[in-house]
Each structure stands twice: as C-alpha cells, then as structure tokens.
Amino acid sequence: MAGTFTTSMARNMFFGGTVFFLLVFLALTFQNEQIIPQRDQRAQLDANPAIAAGKKLWETNQCIGCHTLLGEGAYFAPELGNVYKRRGPEFIKAWIKTQPTNTPGRRQMPQFNFTEQQLDELVAFLKYVSEINTSNWPPNIEG
Amino acid sequence: MQYKSQAVARLYFIAAIGLFVAQILFGLIMGLQYVVGDFLFPAIPFNVARMVHTNALIVWLLMGFMGAAYYMVPEESETELFSPKLAVLMFWVFLAAAALTVLGYLLVPYAGLAKMTGNDLLPTMGREFLEQPLPTKVGIVVVALVFLFNITMTVLKGKKTAISLVLLLGLWGLALFFLFSFYNPDNVVKDKFYWWWVVHLWVEGVWELILGAILAFVLIKVTGVDREVIEKWLYVIVTLTLITGIIGTGHHYYWIGTPEYWQWWGSIFSALEPIPFFAMTLFAFNMVNRRRREHPNKAATLWALGTGVMSFLGAGVWGFLHTLAPVNFYTHGTQITAAHGHMAFYGAYVMVVLTMISYAMPILRGRAANPGKAQVAEMWAFWLMTVSIVFITLFLTAAGILQIWLQRVAATPMSFMDAQDQVALFYWMREWAGVVFLTGLVVYITSFFVKGETAKA
Amino acid sequence: MNPGQLALAETPALRPGFAIGAAHSRQPPGDLAIWVFILAELLAFGVFFISYAVTRLHNVALFDAMQLTLDRNAGALNTVLLIAGSWCVARAVAAIKADRRAAAADFLLGAIACGGGFLVVKLFEYSAKFEAGINLATNTFYMFYLSLTFFHFMHVILGMVILLAVWLKARHGAYSAAEHHGMETGASYWHMVDLVWLVLFPLVYVMR
Amino acid sequence: MNARQLDLIFAALVIGTGITWWLGETGHAGPAAVVAILAIAAVKGMLIIRDFMALRGIGFFWPAMVMGWLLLVQGIILATYWKGH
Numbered sequence: 001m002a003g004t005f006t007t008s009m010a011r012n013m014f015f016g017g018t019v020f021f022l023l024v025f026l027a028l029t030f031q032n033e034q035i036i037p038q039r040d041q042r043a044q045l046d047a048n049p050a051i052a053a054g055k056k057l058w059e060t061n062q063c064i065g066c067h068t069l070l071g072e073g074a075y076f077a078p079e080l081g082n083v084y085k086r087r088g089p090e091f092i093k094a095w096i097k098t099q100p101t102n103t104p105g106r107r108q109m110p111q112f113n114f115t116e117q118q119l120d121e122l123v124a125f126l127k128y129v130s131e132i133n134t135s136n137w138p139p140n141i142e143g
Numbered sequence: 144m145q146y147k148s149q150a151v152a153r154l155y156f157i158a159a160i161g162l163f164v165a166q167i168l169f170g171l172i173m174g175l176q177y178v179v180g181d182f183l184f185p186a187i188p189f190n191v192a193r194m195v196h197t198n199a200l201i202v203w204l205l206m207g208f209m210g211a212a213y214y215m216v217p218e219e220s221e222t223e224l225f226s227p228k229l230a231v232l233m234f235w236v237f238l239a240a241a242a243l244t245v246l247g248y249l250l251v252p253y254a255g256l257a258k259m260t261g262n263d264l265l266p267t268m269g270r271e272f273l274e275q276p277l278p279t280k281v282g283i284v285v286v287a288l289v290f291l292f293n294i295t296m297t298v299l300k301g302k303k304t305a306i307s308l309v310l311l312l313g314l315w316g317l318a319l320f321f322l323f324s325f326y327n328p329d330n331v332v333k334d335k336f337y338w339w340w341v342v343h344l345w346v347e348g349v350w351e352l353i354l355g356a357i358l359a360f361v362l363i364k365v366t367g368v369d370r371e372v373i374e375k376w377l378y379v380i381v382t383l384t385l386i387t388g389i390i391g392t393g394h395h396y397y398w399i400g401t402p403e404y405w406q407w408w409g410s411i412f413s414a415l416e417p418i419p420f421f422a423m424t425l426f427a428f429n430m431v432n433r434r435r436r437e438h439p440n441k442a443a444t445l446w447a448l449g450t451g452v453m454s455f456l457g458a459g460v461w462g463f464l465h466t467l468a469p470v471n472f473y474t475h476g477t478q479i480t481a482a483h484g485h486m487a488f489y490g491a492y493v494m495v496v497l498t499m500i501s502y503a504m505p506i507l508r509g510r511a512a513n514p515g516k517a518q519v520a521e522m523w524a525f526w527l528m529t530v531s532i533v534f535i536t537l538f539l540t541a542a543g544i545l546q547i548w549l550q551r552v553a554a555t556p557m558s559f560m561d562a563q564d565q566v567a568l569f570y571w572m573r574e575w576a577g578v579v580f581l582t583g584l585v586v587y588i589t590s591f592f593v594k595g596e597t598a599k600a
Numbered sequence: 601m602n603p604g605q606l607a608l609a610e611t612p613a614l615r616p617g618f619a620i621g622a623a624h625s626r627q628p629p630g631d632l633a634i635w636v637f638i639l640a641e642l643l644a645f646g647v648f649f650i651s652y653a654v655t656r657l658h659n660v661a662l663f664d665a666m667q668l669t670l671d672r673n674a675g676a677l678n679t680v681l682l683i684a685g686s687w688c689v690a691r692a693v694a695a696i697k698a699d700r701r702a703a704a705a706d707f708l709l710g711a712i713a714c715g716g717g718f719l720v721v722k723l724f725e726y727s728a729k730f731e732a733g734i735n736l737a738t739n740t741f742y743m744f745y746l747s748l749t750f751f752h753f754m755h756v757i758l759g760m761v762i763l764l765a766v767w768l769k770a771r772h773g774a775y776s777a778a779e780h781h782g783m784e785t786g787a788s789y790w791h792m793v794d795l796v797w798l799v800l801f802p803l804v805y806v807m808r
Numbered sequence: 809m810n811a812r813q814l815d816l817i818f819a820a821l822v823i824g825t826g827i828t829w830w831l832g833e834t835g836h837a838g839p840a841a842v843v844a845i846l847a848i849a850a851v852k853g854m855l856i857i858r859d860f861m862a863l864r865g866i867g868f869f870w871p872a873m874v875m876g877w878l879l880l881v882q883g884i885i886l887a888t889y890w891k892g893h
Contacts, residue, residue: 005632007305007371009785010378013633014309017382020758021389024751028390028408032336035402035737040332052329059269059327060257065190070399071476072335073271076177076189078559079476100184107180107560110188112254129331135406137398139473139551142558379636386640404736404743411647418640626867639873646881653888660892664837676829680822687818690860694811784862791861795874798852799881801825802845806832807889 039133053118054125061112068143070134076107079143084123084130086141092126093119144506144600146217148224153507154234155210156500160588162203162241163493167581169196174574178567187249194248194274200488201272202241207496208317208353209237212294212310214503215360220301225293233286233293240282244275266327270338273324280324287318305374306356306363309381313352320344332400339395346487347388347416347458354495355381355423358450361502362427365444366434376426383419391416394466398475406468413466417459420491427451439598440505440512442521446498449529453490461486461536473551478543478566486536489528497587504591506600514595521590527583534576542569629693630785638792641755645796648751649803652744659740664808666741674725675805678718679797682756685714686794689763689787692770699777701770708767708783711790715760722753745804752793752800759793762786817859824848842889846882853878 045051058064063080064073070081083092096119100108114122144150173192175182183192217224224230247256253269260276262268267277275283291314298307323340359377363370393409427448438444461483465474474480501521505513512518550562557565628635656663692707729746736743766786769775775783828848831841854875858864863871 004627004781005375006781007374007378009631009633010375010382011305011308013637014378014382014385016758016762017637018385018389020754021386024754025389025392027750027754028393028404031736032396032401032405035735036332036336036400038737039402040330040400042330045329055329055331056266059266060254060262062190062194062253062269062274064269064271065193065253065274066188068476070331070335072399073476074190074193075476075478075481076173076193102181105179105181107176107563108184108188110185132332132400134398134400135403137472137475140556142550142556142562143476375633378633382637383640386644402737404747407651407743407747411644411651414647415640415644418643626869628866628870629862635870642874642877646877649881650884653885657888657892672829672832676825676832679825679828683818683821683825686856686860687814687821690814690862691811693862694814788861791856794860795853795856795878798849798856799878802828802849803885806828807842807845807885808837 041128041131044128044131048124048128050121050124051128054121054123054128057114057118057122058125066109069129070132071137077109079138080126080129081132081134082130082138082141082143084126086143089123089127092123096122144509146223148227148230149214149217149503150507151224151227151230151234152210152214152503154231155206155213156504156507158234158238159203159206159210159496160500162199162206164584164588165245166196166199166203167577167584169193169199171574171577171581174570174577177563177570178574191248191253195245197272198248198274199241199245202237204492204496206237207492207499208314208350208357209234209290211353211357211360211496211499211503212290212314214499214507215310215357216294216297216307217301219304219307219360220298222297222301225296225300229289229293233289236282237286240279240286244279247276248274265325267325270324270327270334272342273338283321284318287314287321291315291318304370305377306359309352309359309377310356313349313354313356316349316352317345320349335399336396336401339392343392343395344389346492347391348385350492351384351388351419352381354450354454354491355384357495357499358423358427358447361443361447361498362430364502365438365440365447366430367436367438368430368433373430376422376430380419380422380426383422387412387415387418391466394468394471397468397471410467414463416466417455417463420455420459424451424455438512440502440518442513442518442525443498443502445522445525446494446501449525450490450494450498453486453494453529453532455490456533457483457486457488457490457536461540473547474543477546478539479547480543482536482539482543485539486532489532494529505597509600510597511600512597513590514593514597516595517590517593520586520593524583524587524590527586528580531576531579531583535573535580538569538573538576542566542573545569628788630788631781634785634789638788641792642796645751645799648748649799652748652803655740655744662739663741666739666745667805667808670745670805671725671728672805674721675801678721679801681714681718681721682794682797685711685718686791688714689790693780693784693787696770696775696780696783697777701773701775704775704783705767705770708763708770712760712763712767715756715763718756719753719760722749722756748800748804752797755793755796759790762789814859817855821852821855824852839890839893842886846886850878850882853882 058069063069066074066077068075068079068081071079087095096112096114099111102108169192172183172187173189173196176184176189176192213224213230247260251259253274256276257263257268260268260278262277265277267280268274273280291311294314295311298311320341323337326337328334328337355377359373362368363373389412390408391413393405394413396405396409428451431444431448465471465479465483505511513521545566546562549557549565550559688707688711692704692711695701695704695707729742734742734746736746763786766783769782828845831845836844857871857874857878861874863874
C-alpha cells in the first residue's frame with residue numbers, strides 16, 4: 001500500500017531513531033573521554049589538592065550566580081576562566097578582600113571573609129581552569 | 144471534567160502560577176541590578192535573585208508538567224488516577240520543598256546553606272540551575288519517582304495512547320537525566336560535560352516530548368481533528384526533535400575543554416534543531432485550520448498557536464543564530480545567550496503550560512470555557528506577555544551584539560564592565576519591557592476572577 | 601517534510617481499499633513515516649558532506665595527503681557489497697510482487713549478508729587506523745573521515761536490523777503480492793544507506 | 809521493474825564503481841577526474857533512486873526531493889573542488 005502513513009510505523013521510527021541517535025551520542029561521548037585527558041589538565045588535580053578545595057569554595061559561594069566560567073554561568077560579572085591570566089594571583093586575592101566597593105549605583109560583589117589559605121585555594125582553582133585547552137576561547141584576554 | 148481524579152491538577156496549576164509571579168518579580172529585581180548595581184545590596188545580591196528567578200521557573204514548569212499529566216492521563220487512559228491521594232500528598236511535599244529552598248536562598252548565605260544541608264557529604268551545589276541543596280535534590284527525585292509511579296500505573300491499567308506514551312517517555316527521561324545532577328567531579332571539563340546532560344537533554348530533549356504531548360492533547364480537544372492524524376504528527380515531531388537534539392548537545396562542547404570534533408557534530412546537528420520546531424508551528428496551524436468544531440475556549444487555541452510560533456522563534460531561530468561554532472566563538476557567554484534563553488523558555492515551555500492551564504482550568508472549575516470577558520482579558524495578557532518577551536529578546540540581542548563588538552571584536556577591546564556601561568541603555572529598555580510583562584501577568588491572573596455567563600463543561 | 605503529504609495520507613479516498621491508481625502513482629514505496637525519516641537523514645548527511653567539501657577547500661594539501669593513507673580497495677569492495685545488498689533488496693521486492701515468497705526471503709538474507717560483509721571490511725579498516733593511534737582529534741581530515749564513515753556505519757547496522765525484522769516476517773509468510781507494505785518500507789531505508797555511500801566513497805576516498 | 813532490468817542496473821553500478829576505483833588507483837586527479845567521478849556517482853545515484861528505490865513514475869514531489877538532494881550536494885562539492893583547484 002504505497003503512500004499510507006501508519007501510526008505503528010511512525011512509532012517504530014520514533015523509537016528506532018531515538019535509540020540510534022542515543023547510541024551515536026554515546027559513541028561520541030566514549031571518544032570524548034579518551035581525548036580529554038590531553039586537554040583537561042587532570043594531572044594538576046592529583047598533584048595539588050588545593051584545586052579541588054578551590055572548586056568547592058567556588059561552588060559553595062555560588063560564584064557562577066554572577067560570573068561565567070569558560071562562558072557558562074551568569075552574564076552579570078566578568079568571565080573568570082581566564083582571570084588568572086588577565087589579572088594574576090595577587091590582584092585576584094586583593095580584589096576579593098576589598099569587596100564590596102560600595103560605590104553608589106555600581107554592581108556590588110559580596111564580602112566572603114575568606115582566610116588566606118582559602119584565597120590561595122581559589123587562585124589555584126582559577127589557575128587550573130585557565131590552563132584547560134579551550135580551543136583558544138575566549139577571543140581575547142578580556143573574556 | 145470526565146474523571147474526578149483530574150481535579151488534583153488544579154492544585155498544581157495554582158501553585159505554578161504563584162511561582163510564576165515570584166519568578167517575574169525576581170527577574171525585575173535582577174534587571175534593575177543590571178543598571179542600578181547596588182539595588183537591594185546586600186539584602187538580595189544578584190546571584191541570589193538569579194537563583195530564585197531560574198529555580199522558580201524550573202519548579203513552576205515542573206509543577207505545570209505534573210498538573211498537565213494528572214489532567215491528561217486519566218482522560219487519555221479513560222480511567223481514574225491510580226492514586227489521587229498520593230498526587231495531593233506529593234504536591235504538598237513538592238511545594239514545601241520549593242518554599243523551604245527559596246527561603247533558604249533568601250535568608251541564609253549560600254555557603255551557610257551548603258553547610259547546613261550536608262553539601263559536604265555529596266557536593267552538588269553551586270552549579271548553574273542545579274543550586275538546590277542536597278535534600279531538595281533528593282526530594283525532587285522522590286517526588287518525581289512517586290509521580291511517575293502514579294502516572295505509569297494509571298496508564299498501565301487503562302488505554303495506552305500515543306500521547307500518553309510520549310508524555311511518559313518525556314517524564315521518565317526528565318527523572319533519569321536529573322540523576323546526573325548528583326555527579327560533580329573535581330575535573331571541571333567532566334563536570335561541565337555531564338552538567339549538560341541534565342540541562343541540554345532536558346530542555347532540548349525530553350522536555351520537548353512533554354511539550355509535544357501537551358500540545359497534541361490540547362489540539363485534539365479544541366480542534367476535534369482525528370486523533371490518528373494528530374498522533375502521527377506528534378511522532379514525526381518528537382522523532383525530529385530527538386534525532387537533532389541528542390547530538391545537538393555538542394553545541395555546548397565547543398569551548399569547555401572538550402575535543403574539537405564537537406564543533407562539527409554540534410554545529411551540524413544543532414543547525415537542524417529548528418526543523419522540529421518548524422514542524423510544530425505547521426502542526427498547530429494545520430490542525431486549527433482543519434478544525435471540525437468551534438470550541439468555545441478561544442484563549443486556549445490562541446495559546447496553542449502562540450506556542451507553535453514562539454517556540455520556533457525563540458528556540459529555533461534564536462538558537463540557530465548562535466549555534467554554529469564560528470559564530471558561537473564570539474557569542475558564547477554573552478547577552479545573546481540570555482536573549483535566546485528568555486524567548487525559548489517562554490515560547491516553548493511557559494506557553495505550553497499556559498496553554499494547558501487555559502484549556503483545563505475552566506473545565507476544572509466546572510465550565511466548558513471562561514466567560515467571554517475573561518477570555519478577552521486572557522488574550523490581552525497573551526499579547527502583553529508575548530510582545531514584551533519579544534522586546535526583551537530584541538533588546539538583549541542588541542546588548543549582546545554591542546557587547547561582543549566592544550569586548551571581543553574591536554581593535555582595542557574594552558574590559559567587561561566598561562562594555563556593560565556602554566550597553567546600559569538596552570538594559571533599561573529590557574527592564575521596561577519586563578514591567579510590561581509583569582502587567583501582562585497581572586492581567587492574566589485577573590482574568591481568572593472575571594465573572595460572566597458560562598456553559599457547563 | 602511536506603505537510604500536504606501527511607494530510608493526503610488521511611484522505612479517505614486514498615486509504616487502502618479505495619486506493620486505486622492515483623495513490624500508487626503519487627506516493628513512494630513503503631510507509632510515509634520512513635520517508636520522513638529518510639529525508640531527515642539525507643539532510644544530515646548532506647550537511648556533513650558539504651562541510652567536508654568546504655573544509656577541504658581551506659586545507660587542500662592536508663586532505664590530499666591524508667586521503668592517500670586510506671584503504672581505497674576496502675572502500676571499493678564495500679561499495680560493491682552495498683550495491684549488491686541494494687540489488688538483493690530490489691530483487692526481494694520484485695519477487696514478493698510476483699508472490700514468490702521464499703525467493704523474497706532468500707534475497708533479503710542475501711542483502712543482510714552483504715551488510716554483514718560491509719561491517720567486517722569496515723572493522724578491518726578501522727582497526728588498522730586505531731592501531732596507528734588515529735582518533736577524532738588526529739586532524740581535520742581524520743575527524744571527517746571517522747565521523748562520516750562511523751555515522752554511515754551505524755546506519756548500515758540500523759538498516760540491517762530493519763532488514764532482519766523484515767526477513768523474519770517474510771520467512772513466516774507475512775508478505776504477499778497483495779500485502780508487502782512493510783518490506784517496501786525496509787527496502788526504501790536500505791537503498792538510502794546505499795545512496796549515501798555512493799556519494800561518500802568518491803568524496804572521501806577518491807576525489808582529489 | 810522486472811528481475812532482468814534490476815540485474816542490468818546492478819551490473820552498471822558495479823562497472824561504475826570499478827571505473828571510480830580505477831581512476832583512484834591510477835592517481836587521476838584534477839578537474840577532469842573530479843568531473844568524471846562526480847558524473848559517475850550522479851548516474852549511479854540516479855539509478856538507485858529511480859529503479860531500486862522505485863521513485864520512477866510516482867509524480868514530482870518525492871523524486872524531486874531525493875534527486876534534488878543528490879544534485880545539490882554534488883553541485884556544491886563540485887563548486888568547492890573547482891574553486892580549490
């Protein structure tokens with residue numbers, strides 16, 4: 001019966017197509033897992049526990065609620081994936097310590113009361129992220 | 144209302160609209176903070192307002208989906224819900240969890256909230272959209288599983304239609320992919336990679352199944368077109384959605400440390416992602432044009448058509464604008480993403496939930512459709528909200544283009560904050576468009592209280 | 601996708617039973633659902649092919665050099681296997697139209713065997729590449745070579761799964777001269793897999 | 809389409825493949841070879857579409873879609889090779 005369009009065939013197409021493309025996606029994911037060790041700086045994570053501690057500080061203070069990290073997050077405050085390269089460790093620590101600026105009308109960053117050790121951990125995290133191979137993104141140092 | 148147990152949907156719809164209001168209010172706070180930086184600081188810093196804005200959105204859409212499922216499934220399966228009591232219980236659990244979480248965000252500093260709620264046991268907090276404390280995340284899983292159990296049992300004991308099958312698959316997929324929110328490795332690349340399995344595979348994957356099922360259900364009801372025709376369209380649309388959307392996940396894997404082949408796979412398949420949305424637009428208009436009855440609920444039909452058009456514009460067109468890797472290199476992480484996010488979420492998910500509410504709420508209140516005046520008010524709300532979201536999107540797009548130019552393309556690039564100052568005018572215009580949106584929302588809520596002559600459902 | 605086609609299939613006059621001449625002469629063989637899927641697949645492959653060609657334009661030296669490292673004999677052998685598979689499927693449909701049910705099933709089995717042969721040859725080809733340490737990140741040419749051939753490889757598997765289902769039904773006598781809708785549906789998909797390879801082989805393996 | 813015709817088409821497809829393979833093996837390159845290879849591929853594709861897929865004589869839409877796909881893709885490929893020559 002040329003030209004009919006049966007619901008059962010449409011359903012088969014839906015299931016078959018979905019399973020098929022899921023499998024292709026899983027294969028691409030498998031390949032991804034094999035290649036990222038060359039790009040994700042995982043050796044640093046093992047060598048320096050401060051990075052993981054810094055990531056936790058990054059998360060529990062919800063930095064992503066204002067900033068982006070490798071372009072993901074909120075777009076209210078600067079990109080921090082490359083802030084280590086843009087500003088350097090001392091500037092980052094000094095900046096965090098002096099917040100908020102309390103300049104009237106300007107966007108404000110809260111004071112988080114980090115210890116010196118915590119600041120170092122955050123910097124270690126940001127240094128690690130800045131060294132991930134992001135295919136040359138962002139286009140320039142301003143992020 | 145054909146089945147008594149459908150009544151539980153009403154609770155979910157009311158709560159959804161309540162959270163919708165909260166979402167918009169916090170959106171307006173954030174919008175103002177973009178231009179008056181110290182507004183409400185330090186009481187409500189931007190990150191807190193944003194968490195409430197996005198989390199309220201997610202929760203109210205989930206409430207809407209659950210309400211829709213509780214309404215649709217008995218009618219599709221031609222049987223009462225497996226357990227209406229469980230549905231009501233889960234509603235209160237979910238609402239309480241949502242309320243406690245929002246209060247936690249607003250009243251406790253986030254780091255303190257993390258400590259209080261056992262984030263040290265299994266660190267999952269502090270990632271975009273997945274900010275919920277561990278107990279809330281576990282709660283979401285429990286509520287979702289009980290909900291799925293209830294719905295699945297109902298389908299199993301009754302008639303199995305294509306619509307309930309697609310709906311169930313979407314809902315199960317939603318629960319399944321949420322499990323990746325518990326995976327948070329120290330490796331930032333892997334963290335981000337699997338984070339998208341929640342976020343992308345939700346909004347550009349399984350949620351679209353739910354969207355398609357809801358739209359198909361309402362179209363059957365308001366147009367009277369043969370179920371067979373509508374179900375075939377539904378299958379075609381959801382097939383196209385998944386064959387483009389699953390690998391389309393790759394468009395998030397361009398610049399986060401993942402290999403470069405994703406630039407090709409992501410670009411090619413996400414470039415095809417507008418097709419299912421276009422099919423959805425054709426679907427909605429085609430069915431309405433071929434309608435076999437004049438349903439008294441004109442507003443619901445309007446919302447259904449609106450979903451078709453706006454999801455195509457927001458998700459399809461605005462998504463395509465910045466999905467190709469060479470373009471995304473410049474647009475990634477700018478206001479362009481925000482522009483797309485606003486229109487896509489509104490056009491696809493907000494509108495489809497409002498379509499369902501518009502169709503089902505009058506029936507749940509014992510009438511076939513709202514009185515004429517109430518429908519006129521609702522249609523005013525439709526246009527106010529839709530037009531203002533279009534303008535919000537256009538202003539954010541303009542802001543994004545200017546931002547990219549100043550900060551990323553110009554010969555002497557500006558710093559982020561300097562560029563932000565330059566685009567402030569667009570942020571002001573966006574905020575005013577947001578005020579119009581709130582007006583539309585107020586009109587929308589008012590429409591529920593407009594009285595007049597009605598026919599019995 | 602043409603919405604009119606979907607609508608058309610619903611018109612009672614074109615339903616089986618009413619379907620005379622007109623329906624047969626205006627619609628492709630098999631179920632329209634598979635044709636929607638075929639068009640979507642062709643689109644994806646088409647965009648992939650064009651991406652390859654445009655990227656090659658910017659890396660002619662790399663692509664020409666890398667193309668020489670491919671196993672053209674394996675590619676040609678696979679082309680013949682796919683063509684043979686397609687021919688078997690076409691003969692199967694011709695056989696069932698003459699109500700030669702056993703022959704139809706045998707031809708389908710032949711097509712499945714051809715598909716299996718394709719997979720084996722391809723696996724030898726892949727294992728040589730993998731042993732040389734080649735993956736999707738090696739260079740742009742290999743990214744395309746592996747992506748295109750792997751995506752197609754998966755389609756061959758899917759096509760074989762479909763043919764296997766059709767063959768099982770055919771063996772149980774589910775198809776006849778009067779009713780072979782399902783077989784035509786599977787056949788159409790398989791021909792698409794073949795058609796795509798007929799573009800892929802010269803493009804990736806031969807043209808320089 | 810009877811069996812004999814199908815067999816002939818099969819033979820033509822194999823011969824076409826052989827010529828393409830031979831052009832590759834003997835190192836033919838450049839515009840003439842590209843045009844020849846694309847032309848062979850186009851003929852093979854048309855035979856598949858018309859006779860194996862059996863889209864011959866079923867009106868305009870479906871053959872136009874599939875043949876249009878083939879010719880469009882091949883046309884663009886040809887254009888890029890032409891420009892890159």
